[in-house]
Amino acid sequence: MDARFYTFVGGETGLWQVEEVRSVRGDGLQTPRCLDLQNTHLATLPADAVWALRGAASHQRYTTRAEQTALAAVQAPLGRVESVCAALIPIRKNAAWWLLTQDERRAIFEERSSHTTIGLRYLPTIARKLYHSRDLGEPFDFLTWFEFAPEHRAAFDDLLGALRASEEWNYVEREVDVRLVQKEIMEPA
Amino acid sequence: MDARFYTFVGGETGLWQVEEVRSVRGDGLQTPRCLDLQNTHLATLPADAVWALRGAASHQRYTTRAEQTALAAVQAPLGRVESVCAALIPIRKNAAWWLLTQDERRAIFEERSSHTTIGLRYLPTIARKLYHSRDLGEPFDFLTWFEFAPEHRAAFDDLLGALRASEEWNYVEREVDVRLVQKEIMEPA
Numbered sequence: 001m002d003a004r005f006y007t008f009v010g011g012e013t014g015l016w017q018v019e020e021v022r023s024v025r026g027d028g029l030q031t032p033r034c035l036d037l038q039n040t041h042l043a044t045l046p047a048d049a050v051w052a053l054r055g056a057a058s059h060q061r062y063t064t065r066a067e068q069t070a071l072a073a074v075q076a077p078l079g080r081v082e083s084v085c086a087a088l089i090p091i092r093k094n095a096a097w098w099l100l101t102q103d104e105r106r107a108i109f110e111e112r113s114s115h116t117t118i119g120l121r122y123l124p125t126i127a128r129k130l131y132h133s134r135d136l137g138e139p140f141d142f143l144t145w146f147e148f149a150p151e152h153r154a155a156f157d158d159l160l161g162a163l164r165a166s167e168e169w170n171y172v173e174r175e176v177d178v179r180l181v182q183k184e185i186m187e188p189a
Numbered sequence: 190m191d192a193r194f195y196t197f198v199g200g201e202t203g204l205w206q207v208e209e210v211r212s213v214r215g216d217g218l219q220t221p222r223c224l225d226l227q228n229t230h231l232a233t234l235p236a237d238a239v240w241a242l243r244g245a246a247s248h249q250r251y252t253t254r255a256e257q258t259a260l261a262a263v264q265a266p267l268g269r270v271e272s273v274c275a276a277l278i279p280i281r282k283n284a285a286w287w288l289l290t291q292d293e294r295r296a297i298f299e300e301r302s303s304h305t306t307i308g309l310r311y312l313p314t315i316a317r318k319l320y321h322s323r324d325l326g327e328p329f330d331f332l333t334w335f336e337f338a339p340e341h342r343a344a345f346d347d348l349l350g351a352l353r354a355s356e357e358w359n360y361v362e363r364e365v366d367v368r369l370v371q372k373e374i375m376e377p378a
Contacts, residue, residue: 002326041326043232056324061250064292103253106291135245135324137191137230 011049026174055131076124083147090140097171113166200238215363244320265313279329286360302355
């Protein structure tokens with residue numbers, strides 16, 4: 001199995017407790033009790049799970065070197081102690097998007113929708129990791145994972161609002177918003 | 190299963206007879222008798238097969254609209270009656286390539302290596318289809334399939350020579366060249 005493979009499992013176990021599952025566009029997903037992230041591609045749905053979404057951590061598709069340098073200067077790691085809030089946002093883009101050429105997709109993504117520029121504004125507050133699913137034949141094209149501290153919930157909603165209002169989002173045909181809080185970790189007695 | 194999923198199976202069956210399997214760079218592949226292309230992702234190696242390579246037909250990663258228009262004007266379909274010669278060229282690029290940003294990869298791919306421009310020169314003589322494998326955790330990143338008539342064997346070798354001499358090919362760490370001829374199809378009596 002490839003180290004870049006991940007499966008998000010909505011079920012009865014996992015480090016994250018599900019607060020809400022909301023359909024933003026198109027079909028939603030069932031609301032599980034917990035979310036588990038496994039560093040493998042599960043071939044079958046585990047017992048007690050209601051859904052499993054697979055993705056691969058991969059190279060960037062649109063970022064330029066200048067943007068990458070700006071991002072790296074302020075980037076935040078996942079797993080910060082204070083980041084007890086998270087969101088998993090699976091997205092599928094429509095056929096029209098995938099028929100565009102690279103220069104057309106890039107122009108919509110950044111020059112006209114400021115995707116990276118918007119994300120930059122919320123760094124290092126909101127940590128983010130993208131998983132690619134489209135070439136795996138999954139129901140979504142991308143799974144984006146976000147982590148932040150509870151006091152930044154409103155900032156996170158602003159970030160999503162700015163992206164959803166962009167031209168790029170005209171090409172989103174399915175989007176689900178899964179909100180999570182970390183389970184309390186019991187200290188050993 | 191997704192309609193964009195394919196598996197090339199080197200074994201004892203299939204429409205194509207293997208002429209030669211040659212390692213261009215890095216580890217080679219065993220030489221099977223035949224090659225079969227299946228429109229699915231096989232999970233296990235079929236009996237009698239020596240290797241199976243999986244890929245997904247996907248959107249283009251570097252082509253601009255202007256290039257796409259130029260390509261579409263002269264593009265050739267697969268499956269032409271006279272195209273009884275074929276080649277399967279699996280390639281893996283190195284870690285340095287995948288750490289480059291999109292603008293850097295595009296500049297090497299086209300502005301400095303003329304990948305699309307070189308391919309255009311051989312259209313419609315050489316038909317081509319690309320399959321993406323990298324995010325599937327496969328041993329190769331890309332599988333490229335070519336079809337052409339026997340009188341264009343030399344032209345095909347020229348095409349490969351031009352690509353292999355380009356700056357882009359400095360990033361290729363594994364390449365195998367599988368040459369094939371179509372099996373004679375028996376007419377019903």
